[in-house]
Amino acid sequence: MTQYPMVSGELPGSKSNQLQLRKVAAVSNGVGTVFPSYIQSASDGLLVDVDGNHLIDLGSGIGVTGVGNANSAVVQAVTEQVSKFTHTAFAVTPYEPYIRVCELLNELTPGSFEKKSALFNSGAEAVENAVKIARYVTKRQAIVVLEYGYHGRTNLTMAMTAKSMPFKHGFGPFAPEVYRLPTSNPLIDGLSGSDAAELTIGRIEKEIGGANLAAIVVEPVQGEGGFIVPAAGFLKALAEFSKKVGAILIADEIQSGFCRTGEWFASEHHGIEPDLITTAKGIAGGMPLSAVTGRAEIMDQIHPGGLGGTYTGNPVACAAAIAAMEWMVTQDANQMAKDIEKTIKSVLNKLAIQHPEIAEVRGMGAMVAIEFLSTSDRKPMAAEVSKIAASCHKAGVVVLTSGMHGNVIRFLPPLSIPTDILASGLEIFAEKVTEVLGN
Ligand SMILES: Cc1ncc(COP(=O)(O)O)c(C=O)c1O
Structure with a gap:
């Protein structure tokens, strides 16, 4: 051998x-x-x-090729799609694979409520759009992110990302109204989930005010931060607080999603049903695609044309995603x-x-x-x-x-x-x- x-x-x-x-x-x-x-x-x-x-x-191209590289089902789906058409712009003349990806995401993400999705290209773009949606719907501006968090490298997501070098160094000024607060990091803080949550929620109440809070953005297992798993009860308490003050809980599952943690989404380990979930990386076997999935009543408030972009939900990437998700189910x-x-x-x-x-x-x-x-x-x-x-x-x-x-x-x-x-x-x-x- x-x-x-x-x-x-x-x-x-x-x-x-x-x-x-x-x-x-x-x-x-x-x-x-x-x-x-x-x-x-x-x-x-x-x-x-x-x-x-x-x-x-042992890295899957930073957590992307969960289904394996050049997975045969993905290769076949991409090959078939690429020989039919490569692009039309869904917002101009649409196509079925985009809808199928959204159907699968609505079905597979946690949350026992009606969901809808919108597709994008990169993880950062999905996070940007989730924040846009949360601000639009709540008519508020403050976004809470957590210590050690990573959400991308665009201007807004740099503001949301914790680590300066190499991601932010010299690239400011960053987007306003982003507040970084303590997370639960059991190795370092030694706190229970509820004690850690009390600290974070106390800071939101004093420094921002619940009435100004548009969204709390969490990674159910932090990716770039070093796979920190918040203590049991921490995310649940943040979810309850978010609901109480009328804010939106966004779970950034871009690294932790698509069976990576032994559940379809890591939110399930914490017993939370986020209002919005951002996905990318493992979604399409290596093809660039990302999504925001969430409560239909939130996702549907945006005016037509408010979400999108030239390449968003590219048909070849969608074909790859359908094959990848079906592979994850059947295997x-x-x-x-x-x-x-x-x-x-x-x-x-x-x-x-x-x-x-x-x-x-x-x-x-x-x-x-x-x-x-x-x-x-x-x-x-x-x-x-x-x-x-x-x-x-x-x-x-x-x-x-x-x-x-x-x-x-x-x-x-x-x-x-x-x-x-x-x-x-x-x-x-x-x-x-x-x-x-x-x-
Ligand atoms: C949790 C999380 N959010 C957002 C991103 C940004 O994704 P992308 O690099 O596709 O923009 C990443 C990338 O590592 C991530 O791990």
């Missing part, structure tokens, strides 16, 4: 290095490449680079995520016994992270985490870092990754942790 990763010589290889020279010459310096092995094909958990190396993919992708969680956590929990610097192994389903804090002063170990990630890359395993302090490694493999490939990637990761921490 072939053993993965399959790497010959140094990574990146010579052809990748040549491409990187062209990249440096032609592509803006502002566009980074963390691991410049250039990819020419990919499948379930494997990335094949231009030098023929087979790398293990029981939630069970795949639960199995992946067991495999990852069994390796990481053992590693945590060996290395006291591992402060926490957390997450749900195929969305698991490991945080490193120094044993002497509990300071974030960003330099060591960078070294671990770089050593994994050199060995042919793609892992992603995250967290406000860059001291978290997050695992979000394709849900379709074969167990032996996942196990091999984790084994290499464990070796590199031990090499770098040296105990």
